[in-house]
Amino acid sequence: MAEAFLAEVDAAITNGRIAELSSNSGGIKLVWSKTLKTTAGRANWRREQIRLRSGPLPSDTRVEIRHYCSIELAEKVIDNEERLYNVLAHEYCHLTTFMISEVRNNPHGAEFKSWGAKVTAAFKTRGIEVTTKHSYKIDYKYIWECVACGYEFKRHSKSVDPVRHSCGRCKGLLVQTKPCPRGGAVDKDGKKQSGEYQVFVKENFSRVKKEMDRRGEETAMGKVMAAVAKDYKKMKAAKAKEVESQVDDLEAAIEGLMI
Ligand SMILES: [Zn+2]
Ligand SMILES: [Zn+2]
Structure with missing residues (x-):
């Protein structure tokens, strides 16, 4: 061969x-x-x-x-x-x-x-592309990106659920970037349009930060993102009329799978 x-x-x-x-x-x-x-x-x-x-x-x-x-x-x-x-x-x-x-x-x-x-x-x-690199990138079918720290979670199967899972490094919200989900299309300027999660973050970030400020909580980027993620999860859960008693905390599992 x-x-x-x-x-x-x-x-x-x-x-x-x-x-x-x-x-x-x-x-x-x-x-x-x-x-x-x-x-x-x-x-x-x-x-x-x-x-x-x-x-x-x-x-x-x-x-x-x-x-x-x-x-x-x-x-x-x-x-x-x-x-x-x-x-x-x-x-x-x-x-x-x-x-x-x-x-x-x-x-x-x-x-x-x-x-x-x-x-x-x-x-x-x-599928041949000759580059000057000797390390050959594995082509993952699915990629999720943390909106807070930018870390990419790459998987061969659709094993990450951004509603239930969050970034293993900073607890930020995960957004699927490959394949590009619906609503995440590219606009005419070639700029990536925001997906549902990103829109939610944009609309809610300052509100959540203000609330945290008022409560005297730490408002570092990662902390606010975690709170926004929590809100998003709540909103999604309510929307789906599914009361999830517990949000799966699979961060450890995700971390463990990072290669
Ligand atoms: Zn070479
Ligand atoms: Zn992160």
């Missing part, structure tokens, strides 16, 4: 030049590594010049250049097909930078970026 994809990229981007250049050393070797953990992949390249005898006379020699290249893949980091392909595409661009552009001292420089742009353009539909 990995070999086939690499061959496809090589054929599309350089007409198979990397395979050709490395053919006398066995082609591009793929090595799955158990120990590679700091990065998802690593490209290795080395060139050897070999003088070969081509006839009976001492001067009958020719020079053969062998390109040894391999791509190491981190078993522990690459956990799905899309990531595998992205890592391969990135490392492949290192090989073209070394072997075709002959740039060896600037691994993520202009030449790398130009190869990256070519690969990205050709394989975009397959």
